[in-house]
Amino acid sequence: MxxxxxxxxxxxxxxxxxxxxxxxxxxxxxxxxxxxxxxxxxxxxxxxxxxxxxxxxxxxxxxxxxxxxxxxxxxxxxxxxxxxxxxxxxxxxxxxxxxxxxxxxxxxxxxxxxxxxxxxxxxxxxxxxxxxxxxxxxxxxxxxxxxxxYQEKWSELEANLNPFAMMIMAHLKTKATISNLTQREQWKWLFIRSLYEKGYSKLEIVKLFKFIDLMMSLPKELQQSLNLKIIKYEEERKMPLISPFEQMAMEKGIQQNLQNNIVSILQKRFEVIPSELIDKINNINDIQELQKLLLETISVNSIADFESLV
Known part of the structure; x- marks a missing residue:
């Protein structure tokens, strides 16, 4: 990989x-x-x-x-x-x-x-x-x-609650494990577990969990193994209400609905939409950006004008 x-x-x-x-x-x-x-x-x-x-x-x-x-x-x-x-x-x-x-x-x-x-x-x-x-x-x-x-300041990063201390650690260990994805899975698990142990709020855990999960990509088998560890850990800690997994699933559902609505409205207004534009829309993961684009579908004058916004 x-x-x-x-x-x-x-x-x-x-x-x-x-x-x-x-x-x-x-x-x-x-x-x-x-x-x-x-x-x-x-x-x-x-x-x-x-x-x-x-x-x-x-x-x-x-x-x-x-x-x-x-x-x-x-x-x-x-x-x-x-x-x-x-x-x-x-x-x-x-x-x-x-x-x-x-x-x-x-x-x-x-x-x-x-x-x-x-x-x-x-x-x-x-x-x-x-x-x-x-x-x-x-x-x-x-x-x-x-x-x-920051490699020489690792202990300081571990103790720092600023979100970018975690971003740096995830970045450096992602780089360091290019040829050892099993080790990357181990570091990813360590970082995710530390989110709970550092006393972040539930909302902050969800946000930082997402950043770490996106950056430290793993093959399917290793990701599934990690998922099981996280689920077991959450059960042991009796995490309240919505877990990071559930939150991400909800966001994914909102994202897909927005993408579908954008495409549907454009098709209703202009009938034919280039497949390349549909692909671009479906590759947008930012919910706020999708919400802005959804509003643009109502007033945009042409497909070409909409493409310039994407």
Whole structure:
């Protein structure tokens, strides 16, 4: 089984969207301290699509864009890049600059670009882009976090209740078990069990359970073995009401209903829908995004217009 089995992109993107304040508090404390958290950050997914729309880059790069307000009431944008590739990327610095400029150009707001590097290349630490030519100078410095550095801080991660401590541990052990999936199952079981033991609320257990489960993908046999361990553990602890399994099943049902409704309404309005568009809709796992798309089906003028939203 190859590394493609692992799913880094979706868990990181969803975790940052769910826990943006925790994300900045853990990785970029200086930025966290600038923000007025009494005003809720706004996720700018549609704006981000405009920034990255013509990118032909096939590398796995996760991006999130937020609008926040600083303590001096200044409105700024925070552009987060998560690079999960395991090899050196010569174009990363340039891409950081291009996306930074496009984010600024879109609404002429100050932009803070941040980078998380989840690769395995110890010496690859991009942090700036620029040139000096003919008297013309350009330079962009951007803060970078290297997840590999946390291998030496493992005991601190285990004791830290910030959700991103768990995300880092799951990421590093997923990378470390590419060729040993039995060991990955063991680490996954350890992480899931620790969610209960650390005293997280039921809701937090469900959320973090989902991120770990998505990232640390396993073949069917090992996943079934893990499921039995979790079910037995939940029974022994007499977990109340809805377990993570039940919660995920409910979310899956909601997700499928939304996908079916989107396709049905589009078929009713436009009769013929390209199979590629149906596949794209069925591959969307974010319930909030599906809810937004469902509303768009009512007013969108054409299939082409709807495809530009997906």
């Amino acid at each position: 190859s590394e493609i089995t692992a799913n880094y992109d979706e868990p990181w993107k969803e975790a940052i969207g769910e826990y943006f304040d925790y994300f900045l508090d853990f990785f970029f404390l200086d930025v966290y301290n600038l923000i007025d958290w009494s005003k809720k950050p706004v996720s700018l997914d549609k704006e981000l699509q405009k920034i990255t729309a013509d990118s032909n880059d096939s590398k796995r790069l996760v991006d999130k864009l937020f609008k926040v307000w600083l303590k001096d009431n200044q409105e700024v944008w925070i552009l987060v890049h998560i690079e999960v590739q395991s090899q050196y990327d010569i174009d990363f610095n340039e891409r950081m600059f291009i996306y930074h400029y496009r984010a600024f150009d879109l609404y002429r707001k100050p932009v803070i670009s941040l980078a998380i590097l989840g690769d395995e290349k110890e010496k690859w630490r991009p942090s700036n882009y620029g040139y000096d030519l003919g008297g013309c100078q350009l330079n962009l410095n951007f803060p970078t976090i290297k997840l590999l550095d």
